[in-house]
Amino acid sequence: MSQPSTHPTSSASSIVVTGDRTTGPLHLGHYVGSLQTRLRLQETHQPFILLADTQALADHQGDYRAVRQSVIDVALDYLAVGIDPKKSTILIQSMVPELAELSFYLMNLVSIARLERNPTVKSELKAKGQDRNVAAGFLSYPVSQAADITALRGTLIPVGADQLPMIEQTNEIVRRFNRMVGEDILSECSALLSDTSRLPGIDGKKKMSRAAGNHIALSASADKIHQAVNNMYTDAQHLTIASPGQVAGNVVFRFLDAFDVDPLHVAQLKAQYQHGGLADQVIKTRLDEQLQALIAPIRERRAQLAKDPDAVLSLLLCGSAKARQTAALTLHKVKTAMGMYYF
């Protein structure tokens, strides 16, 4: 069994596959959780980054037109933070039909019971407040993910700890397929665990997400950022400036840890805050400055790129075509191994 790894450089020849369900513009949670990793990986690993529009459909029933806009939004976010299409292959899932086709075949290798036991699926179903009435497409999305990874020959998959069961499910399918055809056609993959623990939302409670409404978008205006920082919880017991304050559980410090470019300065602020004599407003102003400095150039690049959506789509077309070559080759091997090439 493949072990999760936190050392990407130990496998320079690994093929990185990652991506996002296109359910809306990205936010700071994505920046910390995955975009930073991708910016690092694109210097050494030429990752495939997948815009999972077909997977997003399951989330967008009745509002499916939002999927198309989300594809453009997420691509704009990628490019704005510095994902470089010369180094990373950005593809649209629905433009590589081989992914759906492979998914269809792999469905024969997983039982319904096994899909229902998948902890990631279980917790997402719980979050949706649904169970047996969920769309078949949603329950089978671990299979779709396994198809995406294996079709693109992915061997190193950056994930958060909550996604580890998906990696294990993928490898289970890979082993079952290879055992069935008696050849190592598909490759197992390893998880590249994110170093950073999940960024909380501005409410400090759940992890940051659009669904929870506790996010700061990567395209947030200066005002929005300012307002979000001002509304953050600090320490409810920190009633006067002079009194000592708590750092643990303090949302502003969680964000400073994640975003301040000067960790030494943050350490000093923490000490001062815990000792007493540091106003909440001081640390909020510091965080506001840091986030404005991070987001302003992203927002500006994004606005610039958004003026020419055709150019963005053209990049996605190229990326999809490139990915399709890899996926088509995998599918050819898969179908041949199953005896399904007739000519």
Added chain:
Amino acid sequence: MSQPSTHPTSSASSIVVTGDRTTGPLHLGHYVGSLQTRLRLQETHQPFILLADTQALADHQGDYRAVRQSVIDVALDYLAVGIDPKKSTILIQSMVPELAELSFYLMNLVSIARLERNPTVKSELKAKGQDRNVAAGFLSYPVSQAADITALRGTLIPVGADQLPMIEQTNEIVRRFNRMVGEDILSECSALLSDTSRLPGIDGKKKMSRAAGNHIALSASADKIHQAVNNMYTDAQHLTIASPGQVAGNVVFRFLDAFDVDPLHVAQLKAQYQHGGLADQVIKTRLDEQLQALIAPIRERRAQLAKDPDAVLSLLLCGSAKARQTAALTLHKVKTAMGMYYF
């Protein structure tokens, strides 16, 4: 809601879609249940006939190579009984990847609970003695069937009564899709109910099937046919030639009803048998002659065709390419309606 129809001629412009899961050579049950109907329909309706090799995979876990051989076997059976590739479009499911792709999209429109309630799925699961451990691919095969029918624009689907829930499931998906996109992109279909009640196996108990081992293959040797007829139950109470015999439940008469070219003669035999004075051997000899006369030319044409499998595969390639044009156009409309065409 579309009502099952037994009047194909009432809809000359209907598009007929039919086919078989390729799980082995066909038998007399297929001949009575579907092939005869197809021979009639191909004169007026240019049906699509689908060799469902990907669906058969779910049945062939661990023996997947059998699927490929079965595709050739079934195609040989089609051609041997008179399916004419100039009139019928015979296609291989896996060679029209748009079918898998559409299936993938339609999966978002059906809940797991709904699939589990599908009576056809339920009874097939029961027959398999499995339930939650069944492959996800098996549970979702009504969706795959809906994709096959709708991708090929099928509006008239020849089925046995046990398959009616599949037609209803397809129309449910069609309505849901059209409602979602606000346009009539996919078409509802009607069932063309088979006039003939299902042929029993030679054991007279279950319906004829390879799985039950009670079948007579369309390529059966003269000896096999002879042996099968000899082993058929007649009337266990018919102990002497002189005593009256039962016609109801008499397997030999069920087969004579289905296959004797001279129904008047069968009626005479029945009267004589019920009256007493007709030996079992007489009706068995009659049936043997009839089946030999039916199967011998099929077997010979089949043996002839089997000498050049490349020619057979070539026909299937042409049929698949033709079907693919229709399916690709449907998929284009489906994806456009969902906002999933980006260029």
